[in-house]
Amino acid sequence: MRTALFWIFSVMAVGSALGVVGSLRSPMNSALSLVVSMLALAGLYVLLEAQFVGLIQVMVYAGAIVVLFLFVIMLLNLRGSGAVGAESQPIMKAIGAIVAAGATFWLARTLASARAPWPDVDEGFGTTRAIGEALYTDYVLSVQVAGVLLLAGIVAAVVLAKKKID
Amino acid sequence: MGDVSGFHFQIVAALIFAIGALGVLLRRNIIVMFMSIELMLNAANLSLVSFSREIGNDQGQILAFMVMVVAAVEVAVGLAIIISLVRNRDTVNIEDASQMKW
Numbered sequence: 001m002r003t004a005l006f007w008i009f010s011v012m013a014v015g016s017a018l019g020v021v022g023s024l025r026s027p028m029n030s031a032l033s034l035v036v037s038m039l040a041l042a043g044l045y046v047l048l049e050a051q052f053v054g055l056i057q058v059m060v061y062a063g064a065i066v067v068l069f070l071f072v073i074m075l076l077n078l079r080g081s082g083a084v085g086a087e088s089q090p091i092m093k094a095i096g097a098i099v100a101a102g103a104t105f106w107l108a109r110t111l112a113s114a115r116a117p118w119p120d121v122d123e124g125f126g127t128t129r130a131i132g133e134a135l136y137t138d139y140v141l142s143v144q145v146a147g148v149l150l151l152a153g154i155v156a157a158v159v160l161a162k163k164k165i166d
Numbered sequence: 167m168g169d170v171s172g173f174h175f176q177i178v179a180a181l182i183f184a185i186g187a188l189g190v191l192l193r194r195n196i197i198v199m200f201m202s203i204e205l206m207l208n209a210a211n212l213s214l215v216s217f218s219r220e221i222g223n224d225q226g227q228i229l230a231f232m233v234m235v236v237a238a239v240e241v242a243v244g245l246a247i248i249i250s251l252v253r254n255r256d257t258v259n260i261e262d263a264s265q266m267k268w
Contacts, residue, residue: 010174
């Protein structure tokens with residue numbers, strides 16, 4: 001059952017990732033592929049006993065970030081010739097393919113060391129309770145810094161999206 | 167979990183990362199390039215969570231959570247920059263925004 005779910009979610013995640021990069025017609029198609037990819041990744045997180053991260057993945061990525069992308073695409077109303085930029089020259093395509101293939105090979109070779117059998121984990125591993133307790137005790141400074149970062153991000157976004165840059 | 171191990175998850179992460187890198191290198195549409203960056207961040211997250219499962223320690227999940235916070239901020243600022251670019255240049259093609267290119 002878990003093996004079948006792993007394959008379903010993996011194929012969904014990789015296939016829709018290809019859809020993000022490969023859909024040449026409109027950025028809207030890419031954004032919708034991105035939602036599918038994020039949801040499939042959330043499924044993979046749950047298979048890895050990381051329920052909390054999976055939940056946050058659905059709420060923050062599929063729920064908020066992609067909606068933000070869709071808002072911007074619709075706000076800019078990109079149609080006609082402006083919708084898809086002229087794609088790169090053949091030489092750049094060749095370089096891109098070689099770099100990506102090399103990166104995949106290198107990553108796969110390094111990550112293939114991860115063959116150790118999984119240890120048994122406690123009942124509460126990866127739940128909201130476990131992660132929340134860790135975040136608000138050992139990592140409380142990180143949480144505070146993340147809050148400041150979010151505030152700075154909001155201010156920066158408001159300033160940058162103003163009508164004219166002074 | 168049968169025959170699926172951390173290795174399989176790492177391969178999926180590597181594939182998604184490579185697809186994201188390919189998107190940044192090949193596409194000239196700034197919005198699609200930005201989405202490809204999100205794909206790469208997600209691949210890194212999957213790798214982190216998989217290793218966290220493998221050593222039975224939840225620190226990797228906390229780091230993945232922090233990556234998501236940073237990604238959310240990055241999306242907000244990046245999309246504001248894209249809106250600003252379109253308002254001032256009326257284009258989403260990065261070749262038209264080459265003022266700082268040497």
